Amino acid sequence: GQQLNQSPQSMFIQEGEDVSMNCTSSSIFNTWLWYKQDPGEGPVLLIALYKAGELTSNGRLTAQFGITRKDSFLNISASIPSDVGIYFCVSGRNRDDKIIFGKGTRLHILP
Amino acid sequence: DAGVTQSPTHLIKTRGQQVTLRCSPKSGHDTVSWYQQALGQGPQFIFQYYEEEERQRGNFPDRFSGHQFPNYSSELNVNALLLGDSALYLCASSSGQGIGEQYFGPGTRLTVT
Numbered sequence: 404g405q406q407l408n409q410s411p412q413s414m415f416i417q418e419g420e421d422v423s424m425n426c427t428s429s430s431i432f433n434t435w436l437w438y439k440q441d442p443g444e445g446p447v448l449l450i451a452l453y454k455a456g457e458l459t460s461n462g463r464l465t466a467q468f469g470i471t472r473k474d475s476f477l478n479i480s481a482s483i484p485s486d487v488g489i490y491f492c493v494s495g496r497n498r499d500d501k502i503i504f505g506k507g508t509r510l511h512i513l514p
Numbered sequence: 515d516a517g518v519t520q521s522p523t524h525l526i527k528t529r530g531q532q533v534t535l536r537c538s539p540k541s542g543h544d545t546v547s548w549y550q551q552a553l554g555q556g557p558q559f560i561f562q563y564y565e566e567e568e569r570q571r572g573n574f575p576d577r578f579s580g581h582q583f584p585n586y587s588s589e590l591n592v593n594a595l596l597l598g599d600s601a602l603y604l605c606a607s608s609s610g611q612g613i614g615e616q617y618f619g620p621g622t623r624l625t626v627t
Contacts, residue, residue, distance in 0.1 A: 445619050
């Protein structure tokens, strides 16, 4: 079945560093969404991408929809403590297709 | 403007029992999706309701059923509960069928003993 492969599974970084994570699949998708989830809460939408090649920013966050439509990446610049959490990529092909979550990238910031 | 709300917050049930979880979508949204999130895992898509009908379904057995009301709110029902059904159940609302910008509620934590 369709799967989204997120990497890395976890990251340990220093405050102020830039972060890069990605999501790949063997299937072609029409939409990529990036979410962040804090412990005990529901995921929060960060960025939505709808066109191949699209590059979108939201503050310190930047995400791109891969040209092949099989991948997407999320970058966080100048990380701060509140960036700690789990980042999920989410995708789907069309109105009639189920929605798929990646397994998540866990971001830790070292003191 | 209220976001997505879910009730109850926590629930403890016994194996074999039935449970109903409730979700009210964000104002202006007409679509509700349900997800199951086991501890340490990503959310798994259960199904999506649009125009009071189930439109897409993930790999979940028929014990999982749902309903959408004319005011767009939704219920998730799980029959014959198993220990493995213990999880955080998330509801997300969006505008229109399919994958769109989904806004999640805080979830209902279900524990089956």
